[in-house]
Amino acid sequence: MNRPSLISVADLPIWVPGEILSASDALGWKDIAQRSYRYRGQDVEIPPMACFMIVHYRRGETPMDRQFDGRWTRTTCDPGHFSLMSRAVDSHWHWTEDVEVSHVYLTDELMCRVASDMQGKPVAEVQLDDVLRGSDPIVGHIAGEVTREAMQQGI
Numbered sequence: 001m002n003r004p005s006l007i008s009v010a011d012l013p014i015w016v017p018g019e020i021l022s023a024s025d026a027l028g029w030k031d032i033a034q035r036s037y038r039y040r041g042q043d044v045e046i047p048p049m050a051c052f053m054i055v056h057y058r059r060g061e062t063p064m065d066r067q068f069d070g071r072w073t074r075t076t077c078d079p080g081h082f083s084l085m086s087r088a089v090d091s092h093w094h095w096t097e098d099v100e101v102s103h104v105y106l107t108d109e110l111m112c113r114v115a116s117d118m119q120g121k122p123v124a125e126v127q128l129d130d131v132l133r134g135s136d137p138i139v140g141h142i143a144g145e146v147t148r149e150a151m152q153q154g155i
Helices: 108-119 137-151
Strands: 019-023 033-039 040-044 052-059 060-070 069-077 080-084 091-095 099-106 133-136
Touching: 019 137, 033 137, 052 137, 060 080, 060 133, 069 133, 080 137, 099 137
Parallel strands: none
Antiparallel strands: 019 033, 033 099, 040 091, 052 080, 052 099, 060 069, 060 091, 080 133
8 A cells, every 4th residue: 555644534544444433523623633443453554644643542451562763662551541642653553452442633733832832932843752551630531521522523
């Protein structure tokens, strides 16, 4: 398959096949999007994404291997944890068990705007630290609320 330079939210299922459980696609949201998926165990290489992504683990537990920036990391991902991906980076994922996850996608424009507000000066580029298994009640709450809004087709 020919690899694009940056893939969109809509392109992700081409690279990571799964059942879509919820999506904010038709809600008219700006600079943020949400999709929930049910995934079987897989081994997938994902081209760089145009958005930053929070993967919030909702159901199931699985050993998770991910290659990012040339190195592999291994952990166990289970409900309540999250993975964080910066935009425009390749990644390779391998897991063996079925999981349900929520993806929250944040545009580069939004992240630069927030960083500019926080810094009190213009920020032209944001790069996030890669996290395979994070635990933070605020991140989990935000991802959960965005997912709830998408599932209820809220604004």
